[in-house]
Amino acid sequence: MTQEEGSHGEWCNGVAKQRVAVIGSGNWGSVAAKLIASNTLRLKDFHDEVRMWVFEETLQSGEKLSHVINGNNENVKYLPGVKLGKNVVADPDLEHTVNDATMLVFVIPHQFVEGVCKQLVGKVGPHVEAISLIKGMEIRKEGCLMMSSLITRILRINCCVLMGANLASEIAEEKLSEATIGYREDNKAVADKWVRLFRTPYFLVASVQDVEGIELCGTLKNIVAVAAGFVDGLDMGTNTKAAIMRIGLREMRVFSKLMFPSVQDTTFFESCGVADLIVTCWGGRNRKIAEAFARAGGKRSFDELEAELLQGQKLQGVSTAYEVYQVLKHRGWQELFPLFSTVHEICAGLLPPTAIVEQCERTPNFSLVEGSAEYY
Ligand SMILES: NC(=O)c1ccc[n+]([C@@H]2O[C@H](COP(=O)([O-])OP(=O)(O)OC[C@H]3O[C@@H](n4cnc5c(N)ncnc54)[C@H](O)[C@@H]3O)[C@@H](O)[C@H]2O)c1
Structure with missing residues (x-):
């Protein structure tokens, strides 16, 4: 989006800064937020803050998980012992999490994708870009419906995928790992943006034009x-x-x-x-x-x-x-x-x-x- 088109965000070289939201805060969701947050601090064309949607639960201590994550900067239930970065903000309100976001990272167990996406209908603009880190699919009469297609079908937005040899706990410890981003024809520029957002010296990301192949491998x-x-x-x-x-x-x-x-x-x-x-x-x-x-x-x-x-x-x-x-x-x-x-x-x-x-x-x-x- 250009400055002339109007937006209420901040700007970098005349272009609105990207705002990233992570939908999910399990083991991989928390690590993805940590990776992304380390890059948004560094990349001038991204807002620092990364909002992370938490499916709220009450811990044995009686405290709400989202409060504890924000208090300790740590997901004590799904990724104990790892600091997420001060710019990760846990948010139990799904609609608020995606408000103003231009890049959505979907990372929830696949059985919840349809329900979560349906709650987001009308809350996500058509130019928002999505990426799915989710393994799994749904079966429909016509065959396999992959999660990226389900997201696109419900929210009418483009969706790339990221899959790879990625045990979340090892990436959390910053041990060298690789991943593959899948994009559709004519979407190389979008894939490059996702690569910049995820890549770190210990998380090496390549992009390939084969969404279904990558997603089926992961599934x-x-x-x-x-x-x-x-x-x-x-x-x-x-x-x-x-x-x-x-x-x-x-x-x-x-x-x-x-x-x-x-x-x-x-x-x-x-x-x-x-x-x-x-x-x-x-x-x-x-x-x-x-x-x-x-x-x-x-x-x-x-x-x-x-x-x-x-x-x-x-x-x-x-x-x-x-x-x-x-x-x-x-x-x-x-x-x-x-x-x-x-x-x-x-x-x-x-x-x-x-x-x-x-x-x-x-x-x-x-x-x-x-x-x-x-x-x-
Ligand atoms: N953990 C890994 O190492 C890893 C690596 C690569 C890919 N993945 C994939 O990432 C996806 C997410 O996995 P994860 O490891 O982040 O999660 P997880 O299995 O660690 O945690 C489950 C998550 O589901 C949430 N949840 C429970 N009930 C829910 C509901 N009704 N609606 C919405 N959310 C609900 C929980 O709050 C929790 O955040 C999966 O598809 C998984 O295959 C995981």
């Missing part, structure tokens, strides 16, 4: 991580885990390309692809809960294990496996994706955890989907 790898957790829980060893990861990566690529023919093979070699898969199958929460599930012989529910072991953090892999299974069933593709299908059937209690290694012996039935063999 589908959680199913593979559940499979890897089963292998760990069964003490099957490293070779088996590597085999499961390879088969999983192959299914990620075939599924992505069948759903969105525009998906690029090279995307799987970016941080959002193979690097995120490795991280999630070794260190993530989906792997951890699936391991506990297998060690309990499938007798304890995922909901129970999530509540016990994740302290408010949310699992994605089990619901994503369910959602992908609905697509596979609807299209008659189960036999083409033995790993994805088996993960869901184990999670649903239809098969024992040991079935995860038996599926390795199954050869996908290519005759089911014309052209699929060339992707394998």
Whole structure:
């Protein structure tokens, strides 16, 4: 926006300064706010303040989470021990958080995206830019609806994505990490703005024109991580885990390309692809809960294990496996994706955890989907 067009913000070289709001304050949401806040202090074309929407909750102490974050400059529940930066302001009022913001960072568990976006209808102008850091998707009759498309559909704003090998706790400690930003055709300039906002000496960000490929990598790898957790829980060893990861990566690529023919093979070699898969199958929460599930012989529910072991953090892999299974069933593709299908059937209690290694012996039935063999 130019000065002539009028705005009530501050200006930098005749252009209105960007104002960033982060929608979400979980583990990754808090780290994203910290990263961004370190850059808005430095970049002259951004307002210093970064508002962060908090889904308000009352802590065991009786205090409100947003008050404690603002008092201590620390998210004591989702990112204890890390200072966020004095220019991060926690705000429990969603509408107030986005007021005047020109760049919105969506980072909430995917099951809450639709509800949150619906509350924002009419509160966000058409020129606002969004980015989604959210892993997961929704299933509609027509196929997969990725979170960036859901945000665009409800709010009628452009939405990029950021995914990568990003365990939030390690980025919070400023350990070197990489990420991939996805943008659509003609949006390179917007992607560059997001790169400037996120990049730090310890957080290296590249941009790629493949929104769906990047988002599907970030989403589908959680199913593979559940499979890897089963292998760990069964003490099957490293070779088996590597085999499961390879088969999983192959299914990620075939599924992505069948759903969105525009998906690029090279995307799987970016941080959002193979690097995120490795991280999630070794260190993530989906792997951890699936391991506990297998060690309990499938007798304890995922909901129970999530509540016990994740302290408010949310699992994605089990619901994503369910959602992908609905697509596979609807299209008659189960036999083409033995790993994805088996993960869901184990999670649903239809098969024992040991079935995860038996599926390795199954050869996908290519005759089911014309052209699929060339992707394998
Ligand atoms: N944590 C990581 O290392 C990491 C890394 C990369 C991507 N992600 C992705 O980022 C997204 C957000 O994850 P996170 O780690 O920031 O969150 P989290 O799982 O740590 O925390 C859950 C969040 O959901 C909020 N919440 C609970 N009920 C809600 C409701 N009804 N409406 C809205 N919000 C509600 C909680 O307040 C909390 O902020 C997920 O898609 C996740 O896959 C996480």
